[in-house]
Amino acid sequence: MSGLNDGATNADVTNDSVSVADADMPLYAAMGMTFMQFPAVTTLPQCNAEVIVSGVPFDMATSGRSGARFGPQGVRQASVNLVWEGARWPWTFALDDHLKVADAGNVTFKHGEPQTLVDNLEAHISHILDAGKSALTFGGDHFITLPILRAYAKKHGPVALIHFDAHTDTYSGGSKYDHGTIFHHAVQEGLVDTEHSLQIGIRTAYTLENHPFEVLDAAWVNDLGPAATLERIKQRVGDKKAYVSFDIDGLDPAFAPGTGTPVVAGISIDCALKVIRGLQGLNLIGMDVVEVAPAYDHAEITSLAGATLALEYLYVLAANKMA
Template sequence: MCDKQNTVANADLPIYGSLGMTFMEFPVVSDLTMSDAEVIVAGVPFDMATSGRSGARFGPQGVRQASSQLIWEGARWPWQFALDDHLIVADSGNVLFKHGEPQTMVDNLQAHISTILDSGKSSLTFGGDHFITLPVLRAYAKKHGPVALIHFDAHTDTYSGGTKYDHGTLFHHAVEEGLVDTEHSIQIGIRTAYDLDGHPFEVLDAAWVGDHGPGAILERIHARVGDKKTYVSFDIDGLDPSCAPGTGTPVAGGMTMDCALKVIRGLQGINLVGMDVVEVAPAYDHAEITSLAGATLALEYLYVMAANKMA
């Protein structure tokens, strides 16, 4: 739910925008300033910036629903503690915006994330298509300055020729606007064409990832981001379609779920300030495996946040 003081006038609940259940059955929060939660979950049921198959507007609903398969473990393997004992998480529901007016989503999402950050918390955001990361990064840069970026994807999303609302151009705009520290940012799993000359980020392409494995990936990540405040953006199509068929632009040859989980767990010690999981499109899924993948990656990130807090 977007904070009323930061909401665009006359915004309404988008189609498919109702909450249903919360992520991991975490409590619902409506007043962010009064909550003692350290991490706030938000959903953004928006897919008007897709260039291929739409359907990611159902992503927040799918990920939350799939998280019901994860709630029964007290201390999730391989962690040796229960998350609730060390990290307070709440779910703020879905960001409100006017259906058919993308700019209201942009304004309301940025305002919502700013409210979270100004309340001394961090965010875990479920898309929606990848364009939603741009207003999130604007809020983070306003609070923290340019952040380091760890980006998992089949695509670089740095293309300059798209439209104003385009899930393939968001990191082009993020660089142009100075939202990310490109010298401390890295993209992982890329396996589509991009311009090598002048590319702003270090890239570990999918072939390199497959050949070298999680240990080498983590060495490069830690060396690249250092002690910078770091934001993680996980496009679910970074995974191979065998692990995540339910997405708008699947590309063969991606990361396995095992590799992705080991890399997320290995982010312990990095100064993590936020994460999103985007491009889950349940209509193309089978047996909820893509939604479950998104929910599992998000939960592992929360365990890393708890482990960092305990260190």
Template sequence: MSQQQDAPSIYATLASTFMQFPATDDPVSSDAEVVVTGVPFDLACSGRSGTRLGPNAIRLASANLAWEGERWPWGFALDEALKVADCGNLGFRYGEPQSLVDNLETHVERLLGAGKRLLNLGGDHFITLPSLRAHARHFGPLALIHVDAHTDTYSGGTRYDHGSMFHHAVQEGLVDTDRSIQVGIRTTYDRDDHPFEVLDAAWVNEHGPAAVVERIRARVGEAPAYLSFDIDGLDPAYAPGTGTPVSGGLTSDCALKLIRGLQGLDPVAMDLVEVSPAYDHAEVTSLTAATLALEYLYVLAANKR
């Protein structure tokens, strides 16, 4: 066999795991510090369905990022600083949302008990609620850093609803509202009785990422923080592949700078949700999602270094 045939290809495994990190079917016992989990659930969406296909689409798009050793602008190789493994997609009984809730809470609790941190790939945004419950039991009320076009604090939804998770999170005491912030909002909410500080999309686009990072850091402080990133926080020009697109959002460059700006804080988990590949073009949304998730891992690695 020739040397060329022997040479590994960045597409050799079709990115069956995120960033071609090692696969594991026993993440609790693995040596991974961070575990990537796909949550292929979209039974709580109110708009266009299809986000159940998001985790695998993000993994496939991540093949375009796997070739870069010392990633710009970090200047070091992630796998030399942080051990990451992908445990595949979470199982649950399709058509039975409560089984997703139960299984995801149990999964997160087991990993946190083993000292792991999590990167969850959705799926619709409802998956944040069971994950937050498990994290709050472990860390206490969390600072929520929420990037989205919608506040998802609507109280009139059903029991399983991707627009009401943070209403329930406040009611259940899962988040510390004095330490929490929502970024990129550009849909209606009750401004006179809203539990979170809001930096709406117009403010973000006018003031720029450095000002946003300053506000986030001042708000969150030293509290353990949960980063929940809905891809529709970006403008549809940068992320068309989502169920509820809203014009006037953030650029991908701004979003990357926001995540980079979390270095030095204590982000204990991230979920990246609402990628719906059926509405994507040239994998641009999936690639952006993969890049944002990778940037979060670099923040964890930089903090460790």
């Protein structure tokens, strides 16, 4: 059971020296299980895990259908379908033998006051990184990536971004809290090394002139396939520290209907898993999976896709350790 169910709050996994905004009780944070049944953690200093899973039940920055606040719960629940396998195909080892992972529950904040989410989430991720661990985070809408990147850039400097999405999220308009403007602000704030970053699966309009990222649009990926996509990613990222942000609407709605802004003609889950699996060898330092909205899902296939992508990423980290 999660430590949050035992009365813990985000403050329990946040450095005592860090000022954390007041938070309501986690209305959407209660959960009956951890991701992949990994151990729950409420304090980091005594935790031997190398990767810390967190949920962010926030969807106040959506421009389409709300409901991604239930994404962390949905992904954790769907992960039960993956636990039994032991050594996940096609890997030849059990993850637990080579990588220690723990689940810190959900970040809390005052509902209706988005700035408390921004403050708490950045502090939460900073504490994970300061403890020498990396973060795997489940949204929530895509806005959550902005405070996460702030924490990462504070620790590592500008990071290479590997971004899967139907949308570039580089739009300069919108409100202060907007899931469509996050990478505009990330570039403006110097959080991302754009010369070593890519956006993959894009299939909505954006301004081509002076666009800060290289784009491998969905048609390109679907025509040329995972191998060509990986070749370009590795050429672009090189040896830079890389952060992966996976908006589940990067997948075609046939594979991920449970999201707020679905767009047809996306990439398949098979393609996405092959690309994530092929990131082995890159200097990966963190990942988020966002925009899973279980209310629009069917038979948990979107939540299962999110859980499987996250698990595949963890196997890549384990394989990197073994190399």
